[in-house]
Amino acid sequence: MSNHSSRESVAALTLGALGVVYGDIGTSPLYTMKEVFSPTTGVPLDAAHLIGAVSVIFWGLMMVVTLKYVLLILRADNRGEGGIMALTALAAKAAGTSGQRRVILLLTGVFGAALFYGDSIITPAVTVLGAVEGLEMISLSFKAYVVPIALTVLIALFAMQRYGTSVVGKLFGPVIVLWFGVLAVSGLNEIIQQPAILTALNPLNAIRFLSAQGWHVFVVGGAIVLAFTGAEALYADMGHFGKRPIQIAWMGLVLPSLALNYMGQGALLMRDPGAIENPFFRLFPASLLIPAVVLATFAAVIASQAVISGAYSMTKQAMQLGLLPRMQVNFTSAKEMGQIYMPGVNWILLAGVLLAVVGFGSSSAMAAAYGIAVTVTMLITTILTFFVVRNSWKFPLAVALASTCVFLTLDILLVVSCSLKFFQGGWFPLAMGGVIFLVMATWRRGRELLINSIRQHDPELLPFITALSGDSIARASRTAVYAVANPDTVPQALMHNLKHNQVLHERNLILTVVFHDVPWIPFEERVQVEALAPGFWKVKVNYGFKNTPDIPKALELCAAHGLVLNLFEISYFLSREIVVPTKGTGMAHWRELLFALMSRNAGNVVDFFRLPNNCVIELGTRVQI
Incomplete structure (x- = not known):
């Protein structure tokens, strides 16, 4: 392949990765800052705490996403494939002749895979609901229509799955590029008006913010983790796009856009604390609110599509590994074997999503349920990665511990933080994951x-x-x-x-x-x-x-x-x-x-x-x- 063709291929894969891989984490600004400073966290809405919270989000993105996933875990490929199932197989193989250790690793990985189904229900519900809630910024009279509109969008999304994603998939990349461009520009506009927010780039502000919280840090962490949801998709979709396009997309566009938008929301709140009702949509003037809501809804649909397609792929892999009974698999593309539709999985997911939207009623209520499944999966990924680094890559024990212990500590902190919200909705994805795990274990x-x-x-x-x-x-x-x-x-x-x-x-x-x-x-x-x-x-x-x-x-x-x-x-x-x-x-x-x-x-x-x-x-x- 010529250098020109190679560059074109990488560019196309990078554009595709933007649409599929980063839809989830890219829609996190819709609700994260609002939840960090909600009355339940008790964090004061002043300049020092705003700078500290934005600093924690920025350096959390650097540590959890950039260092852990982009630089370390993307190296742990199973013949070019990523995701919790591929990593589980790799770690179990690396466990050697120890049958007991192999079984424990397999069960751990299977539980992480089961939790993915809880995420597949929460992600479409919270992202679409969070986007449609922007209508409330236009007029409070729309408040009564938010849930019905969100339900309509979700029903239409799941009903269209039978036709495949080949046509609409071509639009994913350009729409998400536009979305990240809007994130960057809207955030930058506020930063220019309040440049003091740039001190959030100093990691000392993040440390001061966390240390000042004391034991209350776990409550705050349960909200801040919303900025990292979707990080697992970087690894899960490696087989589709390759490591390099995913890394280029993150470093070249996604990370800068997210950083600018979070700092922009922080700058807005420093200037106008009343914007906390919905800081994301308050970044836009009234004349641009409707286009912003429409674009946010499209981005939320794309983020939802990624986890829905992931649920199909995960189920197919689980079936072939003997963890689930055979289910109907329809291939929706004559060219791409990875594009499949599973009616049974589709309608079960839709039922769960609709119940979540109706039961929780708002993105804020649902945010309590969102983080726990994601953080447990991230913790399991770190544990499995240790065995790959130690036993498969043959690194010394000290190196293996050094490369994973920092991330393990962060993951445990996030899991404990989200666990505090167990009775506020965190039980929902865990219950879903537990049921799926029981079904998998019983079938095997x-x-x-x-x-x-x-x-x-x-x-x-x-x-x-x-x-x-x-x-x-x-x-x-x-x-x-x-x-x-x-x-x-x-x-x-x-x-x-x-x-x-x-x-x-x-x-x-x-x-x-x-x-x-x-x-x-x-x-x-x-x-x-x-x-x-x-x-x-x-x-x-x-x-x-x-x-x-x-x-x-x-x-x-x-x-x-x-x-x-x-x-x-x-x-x-x-x-x-x-x-x-x-x-x-x-x-x-x-x-x-x-x-x-x-x-x-x-x-x-x-x-x-x-x-x-x-x-x-x-x-x-x-x-x-």
């Missing part, structure tokens, strides 16, 4: 019990098929593919075929699909073929958690291993297990009932693996767990 454990039950009651495969080779059983001149979870026992569908039809196929493939804790599996490692007995082969298909399963395409790769197949002469035999919960060992009975319910309602395996509908035979069997 239930699948283990199911496979163990099948292994105990079904005969071993190799002796069974070896005995068949000498029998004079009629053979159909086609290929049978038996998809199984356990390749060492006889597939139920094979036994049913022999019992009821008294026939074997000329070629029989015992097929297992394994999803690995890496993002991608290259084509040369995708398929493994092992000859077992005359007419029988064991085929193992490997996928990463970001690969899209496609069994017919995978079977084409068998030719390179000496097994040539005619895809038009294949019958796919599937065993559908009907789970029968029984009291005793295993899981608690109510969890077994939950697993049975999820198993019955799991998505269609035919669609999930892209099997041709007219070539599939499903045979059911009852399995006790």
